[in-house]
Amino acid sequence: MLAIVVPYYKLTFFEETLKSLAIQTDKRFKVYIGDDASPENPNDLLEKYNGKFEFDYHRFKDNLGGISLVQQWERCVSLSIDEEWLMILGDDDYLDSNVVASFYNNFNDFNSKSNLVRYTSKLIYENLNTVSDLYKHPIWETATDSFYRKFSKESRSSLSEHIFSKQSYLKYGFHNYPLAWNSDDRAWIDFSDKRPIYTINESIVYVRVSSFSITGKxxxxxxxxxxxxxxxxxxxxxxxxxxxxxxxxxxxxxxxxxxxxxxxxxxxxxxxxxxxxxxxxxxxxxxxxxxxxxxxxxx
Known part of the structure; x- marks a missing residue:
């Protein structure tokens, strides 16, 4: 029912991502890893986690993320099969051990009422070796209100801490903004499809900010x-x-x-x-x- 899609390119923090998947208390998920023709081969690391959770690994022949991150996300999503819910998890981000369990524990509360689920999050500032405060959200909130809280710097939002219905994704897709800036913001407004966002506040997704991120130039x-x-x-x-x-x-x-x-x-x-x-x-x-x-x- 739940697919966790990982667009892979950098090995540096990838093991922490895999470890967080391996320690999930609820194993009702499948991971799809799409290698964007990375120069850093993850095969030895993947072998270490073989059997600890279900995953498929596919290496693409050409690098697409350097041209369009959105198109790389989309071809990674296309690796999934019949799962009805999708998460796109960054290859340097990681999950609390109960993220998947809390998805299923809350499923009856949001199913048929929402197309979009989000988690509380913390930012990991790699260069400063610090962790941000917890970003919590209202349990129910419109996507436009959610964006305005981010716009007014009262909150934050990014790709990894969201789960969305495949039906909504197939209806709208990701808008291909340059370097995918605002593509996730646009997606949450589109994917919600006039339904509110449902928040799971008892689990945390950790989003890494490091020198490997797209910045500065x-x-x-x-x-x-x-x-x-x-x-x-x-x-x-x-x-x-x-x-x-x-x-x-x-x-x-x-x-x-x-x-x-x-x-x-x-x-x-x-x-x-x-x-x-x-x-x-x-x-x-x-x-x-x-x-x-x-x-x-x-x-």
Whole structure:
């Protein structure tokens, strides 16, 4: 019923991931490992865990994650067979021993009521050798409210601590943003399909932040910026009815800020912002944006 999909590339922390799967108190899951043509062969390590939990390992001939992380996720998911629920677990993240057990213990509470289950999480800051506080969530919460808590830095969210229905995944898929930034945020809004997210607060997923993560390079920052522009435009044009006026304005401001981080607004972008500012009555922001535009045209 539950497939845990691991897109594999780096060996450094992979054993901790495998160990956390081996110690699950409930073995009703199958792991699918998709090797993205990694230069670091995991076969010896996988042999060590052979028989400790059920898994299939497949090595892809070409590296796809360097081109599109989303497409690598998708081809790894395609390795799964008839499981109805999916988790994509990073190859450097790991689980509490009762994550799978708590999924089944809570199953009757969320089945047919939600397409998306999330766990509490902690961040492992590898370079600082520290662990974050626990990130808990409301038991039931809309996906749009969940994102706004992340947006306002009251919470966090990433790929590994979610389980989603295969039916929702097949309906929507992952949106292929550059470097997959915001692809998970978009997925939770899409996959929820107007149903609330269900949270399991008694189990923890540990998400690692290390120098091996995608960070820092200017070309990556530019791709992140392009991703955020596209994602916030999606929120404004498709999901604004689910937000309060003050939230809508903050999202509009974020959209404009991301554009202006590297370039001036184009005319159609200014018109887009202007329309929603007028619609939601933030004339001060509209006036400020108009003045900035005029000054840009004069310079």
């Amino acid at each position: 200017r070309d990556n920052l530019l791709k992140k910026n392009a991703s955020e522009i596209e994602f916030y435009k999606f929120l404004i044009s498709r999901k604004f009815k689910y937000y309060r006026d003050y939230q809508r304005i903050e999202i509009i401001k974020k959209y404009g800020k991301e554009i202006r981080r590297y370039r001036s607004l184009l005319i159609y972008e200014w018109l887009f912002i202007s329309y929603y500012c007028v619609r939601y009555f933030d004339f001060d922001y509209l006036k400020k944006g108009f003045s900035m535009t005029i000054n840009k045209l004069k310079s």
